[in-house]
Amino acid sequence: MRRKAAILLVLIMMISLIGTGCGADKSLQEIKEKGKFIVGLDDSFPPMGFRDDEGNIVGFDIDMAKEVAKRMDIEVEFQPVDWDGVVMSLNNKDIDVIWNGLTISEERQKQIDFSKPYLENSQIIVVPKDSDINTKKDLEGKVVGLQLGSTSEKALNSDVETAESLKEVRTYENNTMALMDLANGGIDVVVVDEVVGKYYISKEPDLYRILDEDFGSEEYGVGIRKKDAAFKEELDKVLDEMKADGTADQISEKWFGDKIVK
Numbered sequence: 001m002r003r004k005a006a007i008l009l010v011l012i013m014m015i016s017l018i019g020t021g022c023g024a025d026k027s028l029q030e031i032k033e034k035g036k037f038i039v040g041l042d043d044s045f046p047p048m049g050f051r052d053d054e055g056n057i058v059g060f061d062i063d064m065a066k067e068v069a070k071r072m073d074i075e076v077e078f079q080p081v082d083w084d085g086v087v088m089s090l091n092n093k094d095i096d097v098i099w100n101g102l103t104i105s106e107e108r109q110k111q112i113d114f115s116k117p118y119l120e121n122s123q124i125i126v127v128p129k130d131s132d133i134n135t136k137k138d139l140e141g142k143v144v145g146l147q148l149g150s151t152s153e154k155a156l157n158s159d160v161e162t163a164e165s166l167k168e169v170r171t172y173e174n175n176t177m178a179l180m181d182l183a184n185g186g187i188d189v190v191v192v193d194e195v196v197g198k199y200y201i202s203k204e205p206d207l208y209r210i211l212d213e214d215f216g217s218e219e220y221g222v223g224i225r226k227k228d229a230a231f232k233e234e235l236d237k238v239l240d241e242m243k244a245d246g247t248a249d250q251i252s253e254k255w256f257g258d259k260i261v262k
Helices: 002-022 027-034 060-071 083-091 152-158 160-165 175-183 194-203 229-244 247-256
Strands: 036-041 049-051 075-080 119-128 143-147 168-172 189-193 208-220
Touching (some): 060 229, 119 175, 119 194, 152 208, 168 175
Parallel strands (some): 143 168
Antiparallel strands (some): 119 189
């Protein structure tokens, strides 16, 4: 009887394993078989991902993704997409990840999954160097610009008192266009990710300045399809290794002049 019971137990375990295997997440295996993962990005989002003078896509996130691909022994491909529809592009499998200063938000978490946070960020307020705007209260009756599809709009609207005091909010295809319009006097203010705003200001220190107040802090993560748990697990593992051995800090110092990786 004991022998029969043992045999029955083994059979039950085998059936269980077979059933689990049939429904197993094969996302990492599929990426490995494809030999690459495709990164969706806004290619005008310095210093995270943008085109240099020769038209090559470069940036902090670009270097991070290349290092991850190298350690996974596969290639990485960068695919510029319409940022306003980037989540749809991911879920439609046009791309494999969103890696481009993507803020982890409750709204996005309903649609996609994220890697562990790797950078902290805030939504800053940028004005012309000679502007008389110094606080949020000074934004009353002003025209604010921000990138369409970014979390800047949500951050702004979360401050109801300030948002309702504005004359107008204008959206732009990318932050570059918004900041150019600010420099040309077309708008009064730009709300933008801190890492982006500071990068632009470092290039044009005589054009812009940042207010002491902001619209809150947030975290960046790599966007991944919800069902791609195995790929996410491997990605997190490699990112942890890069943080532990100092590689992530080296990439951070290259683009920001400081160690800002979370």
